[in-house]
Amino acid sequence: DNATIAFLGLGHMGGPMAVNLVKGGYHVVGFDVVPAALETAKAQGVPTAASPVEAVSGAGVVLTMFPSGQHVLDAYRGVDGQPGLLAAAAPGTMFLDCSTINVDEALQASALAVDAGHLAVDAPVSGGVVGAEAGTLTFMVGGEPDDFETVRPMLEVMGKRVVHCGGHGGGQAAKICNNLILGVSMIAVSEAFVLGEKLGLTHQALFDVASAASGQCWALTTNCPVPGPVPTSPANRDYQPGFAGALMAKDLKLAVNALQSTGVAARLGPLASEIYDRFAAEGGAGRDFSGIITDIRDKSQGG
Numbered sequence: 001d002n003a004t005i006a007f008l009g010l011g012h013m014g015g016p017m018a019v020n021l022v023k024g025g026y027h028v029v030g031f032d033v034v035p036a037a038l039e040t041a042k043a044q045g046v047p048t049a050a051s052p053v054e055a056v057s058g059a060g061v062v063l064t065m066f067p068s069g070q071h072v073l074d075a076y077r078g079v080d081g082q083p084g085l086l087a088a089a090a091p092g093t094m095f096l097d098c099s100t101i102n103v104d105e106a107l108q109a110s111a112l113a114v115d116a117g118h119l120a121v122d123a124p125v126s127g128g129v130v131g132a133e134a135g136t137l138t139f140m141v142g143g144e145p146d147d148f149e150t151v152r153p154m155l156e157v158m159g160k161r162v163v164h165c166g167g168h169g170g171g172q173a174a175k176i177c178n179n180l181i182l183g184v185s186m187i188a189v190s191e192a193f194v195l196g197e198k199l200g201l202t203h204q205a206l207f208d209v210a211s212a213a214s215g216q217c218w219a220l221t222t223n224c225p226v227p228g229p230v231p232t233s234p235a236n237r238d239y240q241p242g243f244a245g246a247l248m249a250k251d252l253k254l255a256v257n258a259l260q261s262t263g264v265a266a267r268l269g270p271l272a273s274e275i276y277d278r279f280a281a282e283g284g285a286g287r288d289f290s291g292i293i294t295d296i297r298d299k300s301q302g303g
């Protein structure tokens, strides 16, 4: 039944999400390939299984929270002679993937599930570890309307906004389109602040104008890349995330893959992807993505 959830992938996000499902009254059976993740979940009150097959037996829902689409496809199909989740689950099981993956991979995963006689929904999240712990994530959901209604109550336990974005892959599409806007706009805001510095504008003056004018955006008014104007932004705590550079680099790579496979004449997306890749490789992986401003400043003439 749908109150019994096999939860696979108990990492930074999955761990606290599983805890919230338990608190919400669901019968959760957790599994992770990393024993330490399994132990942490167990210590926080999440019942665990010794194998993925054991986790999915008796579950009405198989929820995955993995690093990448390859992990999802491998787990669904099984690798190295191990049985896959699709084969291990009872017919008609709901396969709910909350990982952030390529749209193409999400379509492939849902097709595999449906072909195996199951149901499938993609439901990537935003809100980070803080949102996962607090149960305030936003879920972007792709799938059939009936399947959306089936998963909505459990997503509402883990999040505060649950948006049906369309058919299979729609959740992933919404997530990467949003993060394409975010990644590019943060670079634009950062370039403007560094230019303002060169031209003798104070951060506060530029903020006061742009935040009330047509330059207004989340990257400026919530996650402001300079310390001062928005006291809660990561810039005020030496760019501790927040939203880590490695995750922005990952999401932009997914966006670029989709831009390429659909043939969109995009230029800023691929460039932003390159910029965050370099930021992540040069020490920004674990810093907030707004730390990109320090990179722009450092690489500017006169330092």
Ligand code: NAD
Residues within 6 Å of the ligand: 008, 009, 010, 011, 012, 013, 014, 031, 032, 033, 034, 037, 052, 065, 066, 067, 068, 071, 075, 098, 099, 100, 101, 125, 126, 127, 128, 129, 247, 250
């Ligand atoms: P993570 O690496 O901490 O957790 C992933 C977990 O999956 C790991 O513990 C890993 O051992 C486990 N795993 C991998 N293959 C498995 C398998 N076959 N069976 C069981 N367990 C398996 O990653 P995370 O930070 O929790 O992120 C998970 C997903 O959420 C990613 O797709 C990420 O892009 C997305 N996301 C993360 C954040 C964030 O702030 N961390 C925010 C939004 C979205």
